[in-house]
Amino acid sequence: MAIRKVIGVETEYGILLSGTPDANPIAASSMLINAYVSAFQRRVGWDFDDEHPGVDARGWLPDDALPPEVETHLVNAVLTNGARYYVDHAHPEISTPECIDALEIVRFDRAAELIVRRSMERAAATLAPGAELVAYKNNSDGKGNSYGCHENYLVDRAVPFGRLAAQITPHFVTRQIYCGAGKVGCELAGVGVTEVPFQVSQRADFFEEEVGLETTLKRPIVNTRDEPHADQSKYRRLHVIVGDANLSEVATYLKVGTTAIVLSMIEDGLAPDDLVLAKPVQAIKEVSWDPSLERLVILRDGRRMSAIDLQWQLYESAAKWAQERGLASVGEEVGADVLRRWEAVLSGLESDPLGLADQLDWVAKYRLVQGMRDRHSMAPGDARLRAIDLQYHDMRPHRSLFARVGMETLVAPDEVEAAVSEPPRTTRAYFRGRCLAKWPDDIVAANWDSMVFDIGRDPLRRVPMMEPLRGTAELVGRLIDECTTAAELLDRLGS
Amino acid sequence: MAERQQKQKPAPQRTEDVETEEVAPSSERGEKLKAELDDLLDEIDEVLDANAEEFVRSYVQKGGQ
Numbered sequence: 001m002a003i004r005k006v007i008g009v010e011t012e013y014g015i016l017l018s019g020t021p022d023a024n025p026i027a028a029s030s031m032l033i034n035a036y037v038s039a040f041q042r043r044v045g046w047d048f049d050d051e052h053p054g055v056d057a058r059g060w061l062p063d064d065a066l067p068p069e070v071e072t073h074l075v076n077a078v079l080t081n082g083a084r085y086y087v088d089h090a091h092p093e094i095s096t097p098e099c100i101d102a103l104e105i106v107r108f109d110r111a112a113e114l115i116v117r118r119s120m121e122r123a124a125a126t127l128a129p130g131a132e133l134v135a136y137k138n139n140s141d142g143k144g145n146s147y148g149c150h151e152n153y154l155v156d157r158a159v160p161f162g163r164l165a166a167q168i169t170p171h172f173v174t175r176q177i178y179c180g181a182g183k184v185g186c187e188l189a190g191v192g193v194t195e196v197p198f199q200v201s202q203r204a205d206f207f208e209e210e211v212g213l214e215t216t217l218k219r220p221i222v223n224t225r226d227e228p229h230a231d232q233s234k235y236r237r238l239h240v241i242v243g244d245a246n247l248s249e250v251a252t253y254l255k256v257g258t259t260a261i262v263l264s265m266i267e268d269g270l271a272p273d274d275l276v277l278a279k280p281v282q283a284i285k286e287v288s289w290d291p292s293l294e295r296l297v298i299l300r301d302g303r304r305m306s307a308i309d310l311q312w313q314l315y316e317s318a319a320k321w322a323q324e325r326g327l328a329s330v331g332e333e334v335g336a337d338v339l340r341r342w343e344a345v346l347s348g349l350e351s352d353p354l355g356l357a358d359q360l361d362w363v364a365k366y367r368l369v370q371g372m373r374d375r376h377s378m379a380p381g382d383a384r385l386r387a388i389d390l391q392y393h394d395m396r397p398h399r400s401l402f403a404r405v406g407m408e409t410l411v412a413p414d415e416v417e418a419a420v421s422e423p424p425r426t427t428r429a430y431f432r433g434r435c436l437a438k439w440p441d442d443i444v445a446a447n448w449d450s451m452v453f454d455i456g457r458d459p460l461r462r463v464p465m466m467e468p469l470r471g472t473a474e475l476v477g478r479l480i481d482e483c484t485t486a487a488e489l490l491d492r493l494g495s
Numbered sequence: 496m497a498e499r500q501q502k503q504k505p506a507p508q509r510t511e512d513v514e515t516e517e518v519a520p521s522s523e524r525g526e527k528l529k530a531e532l533d534d535l536l537d538e539i540d541e542v543l544d545a546n547a548e549e550f551v552r553s554y555v556q557k558g559g560q
Contacts, residue, residue, distance in 0.1 A: 012559045025557050090557035142551070147559025215560040241560065371536045387547035388539070390554055404538055406531070 002264035002329035003235075006098050006154040006427055006468040007105055007256055011245050012091040012147040013116060014136035014393070020128055025090040028133055030075045032092050033085050035122035036115060037077045044436055046076035046084060047445035047452055050229070056213045057161045057226035057236065078446045080421050080437040081111060082429030089216065091147050092116065092135060097429030098448075098468050101331035102257035102338055104424055106249045107411045111419035113137065113247075117395055118420075137245050138393035139202035142386055144187045146206045148215065149245035151256060153238045154230065154468055156267050164238070164266055165211050165222040170275040171262045171314055172221050172242045173284045174307040176201040177293055178345045179255035181244035182362030184369060184389040185381075186289065196289045197380040198369055200362045202244040204288035210280050215241050221280055229448035231466040238263065242284075247393065247402040249410045250359040254345060257330070257338030262314060264329040265321045272317050275310060276300040291366055293349060308349055315342050357405065364405045365392050431471030434480045435489070442486035455487040463493065 017028040037043050076086040082097025094115060096108040116135050123133045140146045155164065177200060186196035187205040199205075212220035225239040240259070246252040265271040276299060277283050283297040287307045296304040305313075319339060327335030348356045357367045368388055372378065378385055392401040423433025432446055444452045444460055453461045465471050483489040544550040 014554075014556050016554060018553070089559035091559045136554075141554050141556040143555060145556045145558040147556060150560065216558060367532065368535070368539060371532050372539060375536055383548040383551045384543065386551045387544050390551065391542075391544060399542060399544075401539060401542070404535065404542070406535075 002267040002325070003154065003156045004100070004328070004469060005260040005263060005330055006100060007102070007260060008096050008098050008152045009105055009109055009252075009256070010093060010095040010148075010150045010152070011109070011112065011137065012088060012093045012149070013395070014138055014141065014147065015090075015092055016134045016136070017131065018134070019131035026074070026087060029087040029090065029092040031126070032116075032119045032123050032133060032135065033075050033077065033087065035126060036085065036119035037075070039122045040118070041077075041080055041436075041440070044078050044440060044443050045445050046078060046086065047447040047450065050447055050449055052227050053225055054213070055226045057224040058211075078432065078436060079115070080423070080433050081108070081419055082423035082427075082433040083108070083112065083115075085115065089147065092119075097423050097433065098427040099424050099429075100426040100469075101334040102253050102260060103331075103334045103410065104426075105256045106253050107415055107419045108424065109246075109252055110249065110411060110416040113395065114416060114420050117397070120395060134399075135395040136390065136393045137247060137395060138181065138390070139244055140183065140187060140206075142183075142185060142187065142389070144189075146187075146203060146219075148203075148241050149243055150215075151240040151243055151259065153240070153260060153263055154228075155236045155238050155263055157228075157232070157234055157236045159236075159267050161224070161236070164236075164263075165224075166276065167266045167271040167273060168238075168259075168262060169210065169221055169280050170272075170277055170310055171259065172240070173277060173280050173297070174287060174310045174314075175255065175258060176204065176244070176284070176288055176362075177307045177311065177349055178356075178360055179243060179246060179251045180204075180288065180360075180362040181246055181251070182365035182369075182389070182392075184385045188285065193381045197385075198291055198366055199288045200291055200293075201284075201288040203242060204284045207242065207281055207284055221284060230468050235468075244361070245393075246361055248359060248361045248364070248407050250341065250345075250408055251361050253410055254338065254341060257334065258314075258318075258342055260330045261318050261321075261335065261338065264325075265318060267329075268321065268325055270317065270321045270325070272313055274299075274301065275313060291362070293353070308346060311346055315339075315346060318342070358408050361392075361402075364402070364407065365389065368392070368401060368405070425473035425477075426469075428465045428468050428471035430473050431465060431476050431480075434477075435486070438480065439486040439489075453486055453490060455485070455490060457487070461490055463490070 015028050017023040074087040084095040094112040099105045180200035181202045183199050183202050185193040206219050208218045209220035211222045213224045221242050223239045223241045228235045228237045278298040278300045286295050356363045394400045423429045444454045449465050451463045
């Protein structure tokens with residue numbers, strides 16, 4: 001039986017500090033985050049005790065692999081909505097709190113954008129005249145430098161990792177046809193803008209391996225980082241690095257919703273096992289480089305199939321799985337809605353792709369790029385086309401092109417506003433967020449699976465949270481309401 | 496579920512739908528989007544960075560994860 005898919009998304013934003021001579025991206029990222037944290041909440045730091053990003057899901061570390069560094073000295077805050085806001089690899093990064101379904105992810109991903117926008121506004125007040133600090137929600141600078149938007153899914157540790165990796169790969173190679181964010185040109189050495197004037201995905205150019213531990217170089221389609229942030233005898237956290245950051249809510253919803261469903265099918269042993277690609281690393285680029293979506297990829301059994309047809313096969317298996325097993329692992333209502341939209345978007349991509357310009361990022365961007373190219377008779381390498389691409393992702397409302405394309409939304413503004421400060425009610429993020437809001441002075445540090453309290457007596461007290469579905473409003477809401485002090489809370493928790 | 500069965504995709508028609516890239520949108524919704532495109536492009540022309548070349552050149556990031 002598939003386990004509940006607890007989900008989180010981490011996004012590294014691009015950052016540009018202009019109008020000052022000593023613009024350095026780490027300082028700029030720190031400035032952005034500090035501006036927010038000092039204005040809106042008490043600083044509680046991240047607890048690094050349980051960070052082991054170098055552990056490999058395959059149980060071994062290849063000789064030439066570099067485990068990722070943990071940058072403990074940089075700004076790293078936990079927010080009252082349960083999110084983590086920090087500097088990572090010279091980028092501001094925000095991780096959503098743990099969420100229980102794809103719709104909740106959309107709400108908290110949107111809230112993260114609001115947090116970044118407010119950070120920019122706050123930081124502006126501290127800058128020298130003429131200087132400006134701008135964040136971009138994209139994944140590439142167009143010059144071969146990429147930064148990620150990672151998804152995380154709780155999966156049953158009993159599923160052999162090899163089967164998991166093999167069965168999720170066809171989905172990771174082809175789901176970009178609805179969740180790609182679009183890109184002008186190509187960043188693979190030797191492939192020019194005349195060969196690939198526009199592609200479906202921001203990230204596809206950067207994937208060089210099928211399976212591996214790396215995240216910053218030789219990036220793999222399936223990442224093996226084995227750091228569950230939960231009871232490791234029961235759970236695995238699948239760390240997905242292959243996706244684009246989306247601005248479209250429908251794209252985020254489908255990216256996370258379909259992946260949660262395919263992972264559930266894998267857990268239940270009902271995922272298709274005849275969709276093995278002959279060359280996944282080549283296929284992910286072939287699919288991305290062809291916005292007409294006609295290119296056929298080669299399967300190991302010799303068949304040739306378009307990305308849309310491969311997605312149809314996954315969709316049909318998913319519909320059958322849902323009928324047989326139900327949708328409890330992904331949320332009944334949200335799961336059924338994801339299936340409906342999955343089917344609709346595949347039909348749309350087949351019959352009238354441009355009709356999806358109000359739902360999908362890459363289609364919306366493609367329409368702008370083609371429209372401007374035609375209007376001004378631009379050559380493929382024209383800088384204005386690249387500028388459209390970058391400015392689509394600009395987080396300033398008055399500059400954002402995304403904000404102008406009339407994209408469909410799934411969550412109401414007041415729901416997003418609430419998610420800026422309040423945690424999800426249905427995961428352990430509730431406990432984290434509520435405690436931070438109520439007793440900020442008594443919490444020394446927090447991380448995904450524990451919180452450390454200093455209540456002025458005894459040594460520091462660590463409260464473990466190894467079960468992502470404990471610590472919910474239902475389980476601890478009343479307890480937190482009733483306790484006046486953190487000491488009382490700890491006494492009643494019996495820790 | 497019966498409805499879902501009915502709506503299952505037709506057999507792939509790889510030979511017919513060539514040139515999707517340049518084909519004008521056919522559905523009613525597509526037509527509407529096309530009609531709105533001119534207004535949208537006017538707006539993009541206004542808001543697009545005046546010095547596109549300099550903006551694109553200065554947009555340099557450190558590689559991340």
